Amino acid sequence: MSKADHMLSILWLLRSGRKITARQLADELEVHIRTVYRCIDSLCASGVPIVADAGPGGGYRILGRFAESPLMFDSEEQKALVHASIFAREAGYPFGEALIRAVDKLKLYTNEEQLEQIERHGRGVSVIHPPVDELEQSFLQTLELASAEGRSLEMEYRGGKDEAAVYRGFDPYGIVHWKGSWYTVGYCRLRQRIRSFRVDRIKRLERSEERFERPAHFSAKGFLLGNLLPESLEDASLLTVRIQGAERALNELQRHWLFGHTLVQRNEKEAVFRMESASLLTYVPYYLLPYGKALTIMEPDVLIKRMAEVSQTMAEHYQQMQMRSAEVKEG
Structure with a gap:
């Protein structure tokens, strides 16, 4: 047996709640007593609260609730841990290497069927995220x-x-x-x-x-x-933004962090938001532009005017590109 197997076996024996001497552990595992001492030291170093009571009636025991804690995860817990590790690593989690080691330890104490299930579930989840150097x-x-x-x-x-x-x-x-x-x-x-x-x-x-x-x-x-967000949706400096459109388009709009947090009213065909006027003149029109005719802005007029300005600027930009492209081809 490997050292890891010996450590796990000692841990199972100590979980019984009774005190066990090093000699009893060595006899139970059929190993040298020095192996028991080394495994106990490694378990303590890894955070297991093992206490050694000296004298007659003494021995090793585990402190507190640790003895009642489960050592193994069920299949759903294993799947959740593997999926969580994928999300964390792909998001640039700064301790990714330690996370990989932890999942490897999880896989170490599984049988072939459990390991195959873990690998299968791991292949079923992906995350698209900009790389973190x-x-x-x-x-x-x-x-x-x-x-x-x-x-x-x-x-x-x-x-x-x-x-x-x-x-x-x-x-x-x-x-x-x-x-x-x-x-x-x-x-x-x-x-x-x-x-x-x-x-x-x-x-x-x-x-x-x-x-x-x-x-x-x-x-x-x-x-x-x-x-990033206004302190109160009742702030007098905020403007009411009323947008109508298909339910699917409104649902997609609402998923954006800004629209989702400033929503004050919603039904199948209309969504009402309270937003800062500055945002309506800057980045909000550019976010709404890709929706085209799928959305109709009912108010405020300042946003409608700004959408017209942005649309005209974009149209002029691409018209110039089209003219330059035609000139190059003719030349």
């Missing part, structure tokens, strides 16, 4: 570790392509995966306020000697989403 994964690991330890970082960050990188102290409160990108949220010591940063725009990260305490009940996810 090694540097970004390294930054994510540093940020997650610093967040857990309360360790401040020195960060060099470039906000945009044409902006110069800025050096700042940063207290990372957490990392968030949103819409295909990783973000970190925390206290920026340069601006002296909580901010969010895209991890793929970080140029350098270094651990510092400074420490920090994360605010109680702080949610990095809530902060990031709160910065």
Whole structure:
């Protein structure tokens, strides 16, 4: 038997709840007592709460509720873990190698039928996601570790392509995966306020000697989403957007994060949103444009006017392309 098999066997024996000496374990497994000691040390190093009671009536035992915890997963739990690992790895999860090792351990203690089922379910799930390079994964690991330890970082960050990188102290409160990108949220010591940063725009990260305490009940996810959405749908500065169309088109529109979070009323043929006026003049028209005649904007007039302007600009752009193409062919 391998060392892993010996460790698992010892764990099963200790789960009985009674104290067992090293000699009794060695006799039960038909191994040398030194093998038992090595396996016990490895189990303790892996986090199993094994206690050694010395003296008459002593022996090894497991502390607390661990003895009652299941050591194996059923088929549904195995499938869920494999699928979750696929999603995490494809999303650029920073500890992907450890995740692979964990799934490999899961497969190690399965029979041929169970292993075939795990592999079959693993082939049935895929995720399309932009690749995350090694540097970004390294930054994510540093940020997650610093967040857990309360360790401040020195960060060099470039906000945009044409902006110069800025050096700042940063207290990372957490990392968030949103819409295909990783973000970190925390206290920026340069601006002296909580901010969010895209991890793929970080140029350098270094651990510092400074420490920090994360605010109680702080949610990095809530902060990031709160910065992207209006604080209240009852805000007087928001405009009502009324859109009619086929149910399928409205359903697709509602899946977009902005429309989904600003929806206030919906039926089969119409959806009503409360949205910031600035967004209606910038990116909202470009998101609505691909729907063409499948959607009809009933209000506000400012969005209808902006849609007409954007459509005309796009039409002129492609007309110029068509004319240039014709000139090239004639020449």
